[in-house]
Amino acid sequence: MTTAHSAPNIPPLVPGGLPLAGHVAGLIGGERRLAFVEQVRAYGPVVSIKVGPSVVVIVNSPELIHRMLTSQADEFTKGRLFEKLKLFGKDALPIAEGKPHLRRRRLMQPAFHREQIAGYVKTMRETVEPYISGWDGGTALDLKTEMQLMTQGVVMSALFSSNPPREPAKTILRSVDTVFTTAIKRAVLPIAPLERLPTRGNRRAKAASSALRAAVADIIAEHRANPGEYDDIVSLLLSARDEAGEALPDDEILSECVALLAAGSETTAVTLAWLFHELGRNPDLERRLHEEVDRVLGDDVLTADHLSKLPYTRRLVQETLRLYAPWLVTRQTVSEVTLGDYALPAGTDIIWSAYALHRDPDLYPDPLRFDPDRWLPERPQPPKGAFIPFGSGKRMCIGDAFSWTETTVITAMIAKKWQLTPARGVVRTLAAITTHPSDELRMIPLPRDR
Numbered sequence: 001m002t003t004a005h006s007a008p009n010i011p012p013l014v015p016g017g018l019p020l021a022g023h024v025a026g027l028i029g030g031e032r033r034l035a036f037v038e039q040v041r042a043y044g045p046v047v048s049i050k051v052g053p054s055v056v057v058i059v060n061s062p063e064l065i066h067r068m069l070t071s072q073a074d075e076f077t078k079g080r081l082f083e084k085l086k087l088f089g090k091d092a093l094p095i096a097e098g099k100p101h102l103r104r105r106r107l108m109q110p111a112f113h114r115e116q117i118a119g120y121v122k123t124m125r126e127t128v129e130p131y132i133s134g135w136d137g138g139t140a141l142d143l144k145t146e147m148q149l150m151t152q153g154v155v156m157s158a159l160f161s162s163n164p165p166r167e168p169a170k171t172i173l174r175s176v177d178t179v180f181t182t183a184i185k186r187a188v189l190p191i192a193p194l195e196r197l198p199t200r201g202n203r204r205a206k207a208a209s210s211a212l213r214a215a216v217a218d219i220i221a222e223h224r225a226n227p228g229e230y231d232d233i234v235s236l237l238l239s240a241r242d243e244a245g246e247a248l249p250d251d252e253i254l255s256e257c258v259a260l261l262a263a264g265s266e267t268t269a270v271t272l273a274w275l276f277h278e279l280g281r282n283p284d285l286e287r288r289l290h291e292e293v294d295r296v297l298g299d300d301v302l303t304a305d306h307l308s309k310l311p312y313t314r315r316l317v318q319e320t321l322r323l324y325a326p327w328l329v330t331r332q333t334v335s336e337v338t339l340g341d342y343a344l345p346a347g348t349d350i351i352w353s354a355y356a357l358h359r360d361p362d363l364y365p366d367p368l369r370f371d372p373d374r375w376l377p378e379r380p381q382p383p384k385g386a387f388i389p390f391g392s393g394k395r396m397c398i399g400d401a402f403s404w405t406e407t408t409v410i411t412a413m414i415a416k417k418w419q420l421t422p423a424r425g426v427v428r429t430l431a432a433i434t435t436h437p438s439d440e441l442r443m444i445p446l447p448r449d450r
Contacts, residue, residue, distance in 0.1 A: 009336075009342060009343045009344060009345055010048060010055065010342075011044070011046040011047050011048045011057055011342050012043065012044060012047055012048065013047070013048050013049070013050070014040050014043050014047050014048070014049050014058075015043075017049065017050045020052070020053075021050075021052065022049060022050025022051055022052055022053075023036075023049040023050055023051065024051055024052065026039075026049075027051070027188045028188075030428070030429075030430030030431045030432065030436070030438075031428055031429065031430060031431075033188075033327060033328075033431035034327055034355060034429060034430075034431050034435070037058075037327055037328070037353040037355060037356040037431075038353075038355075038356045038359060040058055040060065040356075041060045041356055041360060044060065045059070045060050045061035045063075045064060045340055046058070046059055046060070046061065046064065046339060046340045046341070046342055047060065051188075054349065055348075055349075056349045056350070056351060057342075057344060057348055057349065057350045057351075058350075058351055058352065058353075059339065059350060059351075059352045060352070060356070060357070061340065062357060062363065062382075062383060062384075062385045062386040063383075063385060064339055064340050065352050065357065065385060065388070066384065066385025066388075066392060067339070068331060068339065068350075068352075069385075069388070069391060069392040069393040069395065069396075070392055070393040070394075072337065072339070073393050073394055073395065074334075075333060075334055075335070075337045076331040076332060076333055076334060076337070076350070077097050077331065077332045077334060078095065078097065078330065078331065078332075078395070079329075079330030079331040079332040079349060079350065079351075080187045080330045080332065080349055081183065081184070081187040081328065081329065081330040082095050082330065083095075083187075092255040092256050092258070092259030092260075095259070101395070102394075103242075104256070105394075105398060107236075107237075107240050108233065108236070108237075108256075108398060109398065110236070111159065111232075111233045111236055112398050112399060112401060112402055114401055117401050117402050117405050118304040118405075119304075120158045120402070120405070121302070121303060121304040121307070121405065121409060122303070122304075123154070123157050123158045124154050124157075124158065124405070124406055124409045124410070125301070125302055125303075125409060125413065126157075127150075127153045127154050127157040127158075127163055128150055128153070128154065128409070128410055128413055129413070131146070131149065131150045131153070132413055132414055132417055132418070133417075135418065135445045136445075137418075137445055137446055137447045138444060138445075138446065139444070139445075140423040140442040140443065140444050141420075141442060141443055141444070141445060142439070142441075142442055143273045143276060143277070143420075143437075143441050143442060143443045144269065144270065144273040144436065144437055144439075144441055145173070147268075147269040147270075147272040147273045147410075148173050148265055148266075148269040149166065149169055149170065149173060150269070150272075150410060151264065151265045151268045151269040151272070151406065151410075152169060152172065152173055152176075152261070152264070152265035152269075153169060154264075154268075154406055154410075155260065155261055155264035155265055156219075156261065158232070158402075159232055159233040159234070159257075159260060159264070160216075160219050160232060160233070160234050160257065160261075161223075161230050161232045161234070162219045162222075164215075168215075171211065171215075172211075172212060172215050172261070173265065174208070175208040175209070175211045175212040175215075176208075176212060176261070176262045176265060176266070178204055178205055178208035179205060179208050179209055179212065179262065180262070180266065180432065180433035181432065181433070182201065182202075182204075182205035182208075183433065184328075184432060184433050185201075187328075187330065188328075212258055212261075212262075213254055213258055216254060216257045216258050216261060217254055219234060219257070220234060220238070220250070220253060220254060220257065223235055223238060224238065233257070233260065234253075234257060237253045237256055237257070238253065260399070263397070263399065264399060264402070264403075266433065266434055267326075267389075267397075267403060267434055268403045268406050268407050270324065270434050270435065270436055270437070271317065271320050271321060271324065271403075271407055272407060272410055272411065273437050273441060274320050274323070274324045274435075274437060275316055275317065275320040275407075275411060276414070276420045276443060277422070277427060277437060277441055277443070278316075278319075278320065278323075278370045279316075279420065280420055280421055280422040280443060281370075281422070282370060285316070285370070285372065286419070288312055289312065289313060289316060289411070289415050290415055290419070290448065292310060292311075292312045292313060293310070293313070293412050293415045293416050294416070296309045296310055296412075297412065297416055302409060302412055302413060302416075306412070307405065307408055307409070310408060310412055312372065313408055313411055313412055313415075314404075314408055315372035315373065315375045315376070316372045316411065317404065317407045317408055317411065318372070318375050319370055319371060319372040319374065319375065320370075321389040322358045322364070322387060322389070323358065323359070323368075323370060324355070324429070324434075324435045325354035325355045325357070325358045325388075325389045325435065326353075326354050326355060326389070326433075326434050326435060327353050327354075327355040327356075327431040327434070327435050328351055328353055328431065329351065329352055329353070329354065329391070330349065330350065330351050331350040331351075331352075332347065332348065332349055332350065333345065333346055333347060333348040333350070334346065354388055354389060355431075355435055357386060357388070358386075358387065358389075360386075363382050363383065363386045364382060364386075365380075390403070416448075417447070417448060418445040418446065418447065418448060419445070419446045419447075419448050420443040420444070420445055420446075421443060421444045421446060422442075422443055422444075423442040423443060423444055425440035425441075425442060426440060427440050427441045428440065
């Protein structure tokens with residue numbers, strides 16, 4: 001390997017940049033962004049683009065991405081995107097760095113142990129059931145919004161012991177969407193002075209952040225007023241003490257809960273929306289899901305014991321996570337870092353794309369085909385580090401097992417009761433904070449005759 005002192009520090013520039021603007025055009029627009037991050041993989045394991053006057057490095061190699069997230073993790077901060085996500089709160093676990101991140105992760109880990117998550121299944125089921133039972137057979141659903149409301153309700157019920165009615169829940173959901181939309185815009189096109197101007201977009205983002213924090217503050221206040229009535233992550237944070245025996249500041253508890261709510265209602269909802277979209281396009285796969293759910297559940301109520309008996313359902317979830325992974329993750333070098341053949345200076349902005357990685361034909365045969373059986377143990381599997389929907393290493397999403405369980409539970413519950421058929425409309429794939437379906441994703445629930 002080339003040493004840091006002799007290695008070049010500017011990876012090859014992706015062709016096609018414009019004077020002054022550079023490659024900005026490829027980062028504007030939901031569909032264009034996805035095409036761009038896929039196209040740049042052809043130019044090498046480590047390349048660079050220009051965003052205005054700035055150089056941004058793109059890492060395409062699964063081996064180098066894995067190294068960046070694991071053995072070399074301490075050489076990077078989380079980067080520009082996570083900096084912009086401080087709209088949710090500057091000290092929250094997904095954004096924290098270094099020792100504060102480690103301390104907070106250790107504090108919150110008990111709420112996400114696998115044994116604890118198994119205990120959440122009953123809450124998940126009871127939260128989701130009213131949504132599913134309330135669907136009007138034959139009437140088209142806005143599937144992404146419906147899934148977002150469901151998963152937001154699960155997070156609030158399981159982790160906060162709170163489940164607001166539908167309309168207040170929609171207000172929270174709109175606030176989360178607004179803050180995420182603002183964060184991705186500011187990360188892709190960082191013009192710091194514009195973020196401080198009283199534009200309509202900035203005012204909307206500030207109002208959304210305030211509304212979200214106010215809703216969560218009410219939940220925390222209720223826990224403080226009745227401390228003996230709750231056993232959840234809010235009570236865990238309220239009872240936590242640091243090395244000096246001091247309680248966590250209220251603002252930190254608030255930021256932590258807001259970040260959990262936002263993250264927990266985003267990725268899982270989008271995964272579920274895409275999963276049922278794919279089933280609507282593949283009736284044979286849908287039939288196999290219905291057969292497995294009928295065989296395993298019958299007329300029983302779903303419990304944690306059923307989950308291990310639903311391997312096909314889990315493979316559907318895994319294939320959806322592969323095909324519709326997050327399109328952009330950021331990092332920034334702390335000091336000079338050798339990555340592959342390049343010595344990257346301190347302060348270098350880096351991006352990588354799980355979406356593009358998971359669609360690489362060198363890693364996944366026929367990558368655009370939705371094929372849950374590619375995850376059968378007897379089939380060739382991708383190399384280590386090539387499947388990372390939740391990241392990897394010590395900064396891997398703390399809620400990955402929670403999300404796996406929740407997605408499997410909701411998929412099985414819907415499949416037991418409904419068949420979702422596509423409504424008219426061409427569904428587009430858009431790069432928002434995650435990889436979203438367009439608003440045309442509407443599906444019609446039809447009662448199943450089992």
